[in-house]
Amino acid sequence: MSSTAVAKLGTVVLDCPDPDALARFYAGLLGGEPKADGPDWVNLAGYEGTPLAFQAAPGFVPPRWPAPEGSQQFHLDLTVDDLDAAEERVLGLGAKPLDTADRDRSWRVYADPAGHPFCLCAC
Structure with a gap:
């Protein structure tokens, strides 16, 4: 990290109504495998790119x-x-x-x- 940076991008998280379903869509698009970390959070693991995760969001619009x-x-x-x-x-x-x-x-x-x-x- 440069001396002027405050942070670095860790994970891009997409809010959605169904994290597992959206993770499967992106696994088909980008590669990798959905890995659930509880009922409301799924990571897309095993692909080359910025980490991507999906989080349940009640009332998602x-x-x-x-x-x-x-x-x-x-x-x-x-x-x-x-x-x-x-x-x-x-x-x-x-x-x-x-x-x-x-x-x-x-x-x-x-x-x-x-x-x-x-x-x-x-x-």
Whole structure:
């Protein structure tokens, strides 16, 4: 850690209604295996990348994209080699397209099964 840093990124945690189901979605997308640490927390273990975890959130309301009245909070950019092939796979895993109409762009926007937006990027 640099002398000016206060902290380093440890884990990205996604709130959701069903941590196990969302962890299985991301395991299919990124690799790895869901590892439960209690009924309300699941880690995605065994893949190369920033640690990712899923936490039960009672009353969860998914972010809106695009969000004309507020913000989407954050989204994940996931790098792929082939947008069309990656799109087919994420849709098969349960993703929903949010903005995929412009096929000439180097990115497309989807929502995971809990409604979190993410982009597939061939950048």
